Amino acid sequence: MEQHLKKRILGAFVTVLALGIAMPIVLDGSRSHIQLQSDVPAMPVMEPWQPIENERHVRIDLETLASGDADEEIELTEVRVVEQDDPAALGSKGDRAALDDQQLAYAWTLQLGAFEKRSNAHALRDKLRNKGYKAYVQEFASDKLTRVYVGPELQRSKIEALQQTLRTELKQRDIHIKRFKSKI
Known part of the structure; x- marks a missing residue:
């Protein structure tokens, strides 16, 4: 029984000693504000997403569009409609891309309907x-x-x-080739 009692007393002593050392450190609170070293750079200053004046301007534009008053101001550019295939570029072969007088590439598109x-x-x-x-x-x-x-x-x-291919797949004969010009 003496051996068992000695072990209990030793365990109680170690526990009291550990609590005596650890409790002042925990209750002090001085170690809770320790700064860790970091390689992360500081957050950059960011501009706000939209100034309020621009938001008001966008709202006014949207209200104008919704009311229908802006329809007169919006004009779609007129594009030529083909009734038959456009001819190939002069001096070009169908398997090569070519440039026109303004040094723009000839590009071709199909009008389906x-x-x-x-x-x-x-x-469609x-x-x-x-x-x-x-x-x-x-x-x-x-x-x-x-x-x-x-x-x-680009190639005719x-x-x-x-x-x-489209004529066979869609069973449609009136598919016409048109020269494509970008709006850039």
């Missing part, structure tokens, strides 16, 4: 995109039509092959 309802044009465009074609739409203010195009391609031979 014209729709009075914008939703029909967008449906989405159908073509789902099949992997580069399809886009263009709206014409003069005749209130939305046209669907596929392209552009590629657009001619694409025209044949």
Whole structure:
């Protein structure tokens, strides 16, 4: 029994000693504000996202658009519509890209259709995109039509092959080649 009692007394002594050393450190609180070294740079000064004046200006513009008063100010650029295929560039072959007089590349696109309802044009465009074609739409203010195009391609031979593919796939004969000019 003496051995067991000695072990208990020794354990109690070690516990009291550990608490005697640790408690003042914990209760002091001086070690809680120790700064650790860091290699992270200070946060840069950032500008606010939008000044309030610009937000008001955007709100006014949106209200003007919603009211319909801005329709007269917005003009769509007129784009030539093709009735038949555009001719190839003079002196160029169908398998090579060529430059015109203004040093712009000849690019070709296919016109697939014209729709009075914008939703029909967008449906055809989405159908073509789902099949992997580069399809886009263009709206014409003069005749209130939305046209669907596929392209552009820099090589006329590629657009001619694409025209044949689409004619077979869509069973549509009136797919015309048009010269594509970017609006940049």
